[in-house]
Amino acid sequence: MNLELSEEQSAVRRLAEDFVAREITPHVVDWDRAESVDRSLVKKLGEVGFLGLTVDERYGGSGGDHLAYCLVTEELGRGDSSVRGIVSVSLGLVAKTIAHWGSEEQKQRWLPGLTSGAYVGCFGLTEPGTGSDAGNLTTRAVRDGGDYLIDGTKMFITNGTWADVVLLFARTGGAPGHKGVSAFLVPTDTPGLSRRTVHGKLGLRGQATAELHFENVRVPASAMLAPEGKGFSVAMSALAKGRMSVAAGCVGIAQAALDAAVGYAGEREQFGKPIAHHQLVQELLSDIAVDVDAARLLTWRVADLIDRGRPFATESSTAKLFASEAAVRAANNALQVFGGYGYIDEYPVGKLLRDARVMTLYEGTSQIQKLVIGRALTGVSAF
Ligand SMILES: Cc1cc2nc3c(=O)[nH]c(=O)nc-3n(C[C@H](O)[C@H](O)[C@H](O)COP(=O)(O)OP(=O)(O)OC[C@H]3O[C@@H](n4cnc5c(N)ncnc54)[C@H](O)[C@@H]3O)c2cc1C
Numbered sequence: 001m002n003l004e005l006s007e008e009q010s011a012v013r014r015l016a017e018d019f020v021a022r023e024i025t026p027h028v029v030d031w032d033r034a035e036s037v038d039r040s041l042v043k044k045l046g047e048v049g050f051l052g053l054t055v056d057e058r059y060g061g062s063g064g065d066h067l068a069y070c071l072v073t074e075e076l077g078r079g080d081s082s083v084r085g086i087v088s089v090s091l092g093l094v095a096k097t098i099a100h101w102g103s104e105e106q107k108q109r110w111l112p113g114l115t116s117g118a119y120v121g122c123f124g125l126t127e128p129g130t131g132s133d134a135g136n137l138t139t140r141a142v143r144d145g146g147d148y149l150i151d152g153t154k155m156f157i158t159n160g161t162w163a164d165v166v167l168l169f170a171r172t173g174g175a176p177g178h179k180g181v182s183a184f185l186v187p188t189d190t191p192g193l194s195r196r197t198v199h200g201k202l203g204l205r206g207q208a209t210a211e212l213h214f215e216n217v218r219v220p221a222s223a224m225l226a227p228e229g230k231g232f233s234v235a236m237s238a239l240a241k242g243r244m245s246v247a248a249g250c251v252g253i254a255q256a257a258l259d260a261a262v263g264y265a266g267e268r269e270q271f272g273k274p275i276a277h278h279q280l281v282q283e284l285l286s287d288i289a290v291d292v293d294a295a296r297l298l299t300w301r302v303a304d305l306i307d308r309g310r311p312f313a314t315e316s317s318t319a320k321l322f323a324s325e326a327a328v329r330a331a332n333n334a335l336q337v338f339g340g341y342g343y344i345d346e347y348p349v350g351k352l353l354r355d356a357r358v359m360t361l362y363e364g365t366s367q368i369q370k371l372v373i374g375r376a377l378t379g380v381s382a383f
Pocket of ligand 1: 363
């Protein structure tokens with residue numbers, strides 16, 4: 001693997017840095033306090049091509065490889081994880097999954113809107129009663145002539161109140177567990193679909209997280225993505241790639257923590273000299289720096305494997321596990337460097353810690369990543 005970025009990759013990274021400095025950084029504190037990112041940002045993300053990375057230009061995508069996608073998600077994560085999550089879900093979990101599994105008609109119907117930012121997508125897997133054990137989901141889609149009728153509830157859905165389309169996972173037929181799950185593309189204006197914002201999150205406050213209710217929601221059979229009963233494979237393939245973008249976002253959080261902590265340590269004086277001169281503060285900074293480097297390399301390895309068409313699911317779990325735990329450690333260490341000032345939201349590190357905390361929970365908790373890695377090592381599934 002060549003760790004030198006190509007000219008195109010360097011250009012994409014610079015574009016993302018400029019975008020973050022111009023469109024995100026000035027608003028981060030306000031969006032966090034208001035519990036909402038400015039929705040007009042989605043269109044801007046589309047215009048600059050960040051919602052179409054790796055998607056074929058025939059469907060409005062902006063091409064690029066998975067390392068370029070990681071560079072952009074890292075920069076967005078450095079700027080604001082709430083924004084990074086919009087891209088990771090609408091592009092990473094929804095558009096890319098349609099590009100991989102969809103029929104030509106489904107690609108034409110949804111991809112140009114999702115890649116341009118005219119549409120937002122959300123990923124509806126988790127339910128109130130099934131999180132880690134997603135294969136036992138209870139939302140039902142029952143065949144009714146040429147249609148399906150959907151009933152059930154989805155919980156903690158990122159982009160949920162903003163989305164135009166839900167990539168929904170529901171039980172069809174009688175097969176137990178994950179074998180009975182199918183995937184559907186459900187427009188959110190379909191009668192019977194209602195949404196409620198989940199308020200009071202510890203972090204990612206700017207992100208629209210929602211509970212979705214389906215009551216007799218009628219969709220044509222053509223809304224099914226991939227063959228009947230393949231829904232769980234669709235979900236797992238989406239999450240395997242999704243974990244890489246979460247990991248990249250975590251690298252961004254850890255890098256932001258490092259930049260802030262180094263800057264502050266050089267300015268703040270105690271005992272007659274900058275705190276950066278105290279060896280125990282240097283230890284905090286070097287611990288963050290090692291976490292940044294290790295998380296980034298693990299994440300880039302996944303991108304490299306995907307781009308070379310090699311298996312990557314275990315490596316993606318490894319990167320997500322390490323990078324999410326590293327982001328929490330890095331933000332916590334940075335907060336320590338800031339002392340009491342780190343505890344108030346005029347300084348960035350408290351938000352980094354709040355945002356980092358969810359990364360060890362969603363798209364598979366740290367415990368679930370360990371089970372995935374353990375299964376790959378032993379051949380024995382603990383699920
Ligand atoms: C802000 C936010 C955004 C989210 N966005 C989305 C989204 O867009 N779409 C979506 O579908 N979901 C989303 N989720 C849901 C997320 O993926 C789940 O919260 C996560 O999968 C964990 O499920 P749970 O919360 O039900 O926890 P549980 O599964 O109940 O787990 C609770 C604890 O038990 C542990 N545990 C469970 N099973 C095992 C086991 N077999 N062995 C060891 N330990 C175990 C877990 O690791 C955890 O520590 C989001 C969640 C949050 C908080």
